[in-house]
Amino acid sequence: MQLIVGRIGRAHGIKGDVTVEVRTDEPELRLGPGAVLMTDPSSAGPLTVASGKVHSGRLLLRFEGVNDRNGAEALRGTMLIAEIDPEDTPEDPDEYYDHQLVGLDVVLSDGTLVGELTEVLHLPYQDLLTVVRPDGTEVLVPFVSEIVPEIDLEAQRAVITPPPGLIDAAQAVVASSRDEEPEAADEKSGEADA
Template sequence: MQLVVGRIGRAHGIKGEVTVEVRTDEPELRLAPGAVLLTDPASTGPLTIESGRVHSGRLLLRFAGVADRNAAEALRNTLLIAEVDPEETPEDPEEFYDHQLIDLDVVTTDGTEVGRITEISHLPYHDLLVVARPDGGEIMVPFVTEIVPEIDLAAQRAVIDPPPGLLDPGAAEVATARGAEDGNEDQGEDQGGA
């Protein structure tokens, strides 16, 4: 299974380093020296990470064969893709990879069918579960413990306790605002990604 784990940003310095927007909860594993990553566009890869460091809160990587600023700048906006074993799970039982959550059935605490998770949207404060409704609509559910108290991978379902209005059309803004307020005490920050 292939998962996007980062996006290359601007070149840093003159020796081929680039900034990287991290899109994984495990950068120390996925973006470690020696890792070989596929790319989108495919024509720029695969890329092998030669070295990495954090500078002023940003991850900087250097790839094998990328020796100067021009070569680094040519990689800008390239997506970095890791091959992940679909059976692999995070060490913490309260964390989940995106691929584990996609296609889970979503039900309320009383068993009412809500829909199916189609995507995970990673935001700065918390993640959102994008849920396709049976009627063709879509809702966004903040992935915080208060709203998503249970993920049951064996039963292939996510149980939600929706606040008033979440399941109504146009309620995504309300849910997002509520989740942002609760974001610092939630499970979403460390659940998404690869």
């Protein structure tokens, strides 16, 4: 099974280092020295990690055979893909690989089907779950324990407790009506009648 673990960004310096947008919770395992990674586009690789370090909060990697800035710039935008055993699971029981989550039924706590989990988006601020509803529309669900309290791989489902408006626009509370106090609203209607 293949897992996207990073995306190559800009060249850094003149010796072939590149910045990498990490898309794995285990960068030390998937992007460590000696790791051999497939690439998309495939014309860029496979690439073997020669060295890595964190500089100013960014992961910098150097690949074997890429020894200058021009070679590093040519890799910009390339996706890094690791081969993993489908039976592998993260050490932390509250962590999951994307392939474990894709295909799960997404249900509310009362069992109501919301849709199918089709993708996990790894964004800098948090992960999002892409859920395709039965009518074909998509909804993005923040992958945080308050909203996704339960992942049951055995039952092939993810239980969510979404805040109002996340799943159904009809549940949304209109901000202006929430901000007005009931008495103030009554006074306004009384003034209009006078």
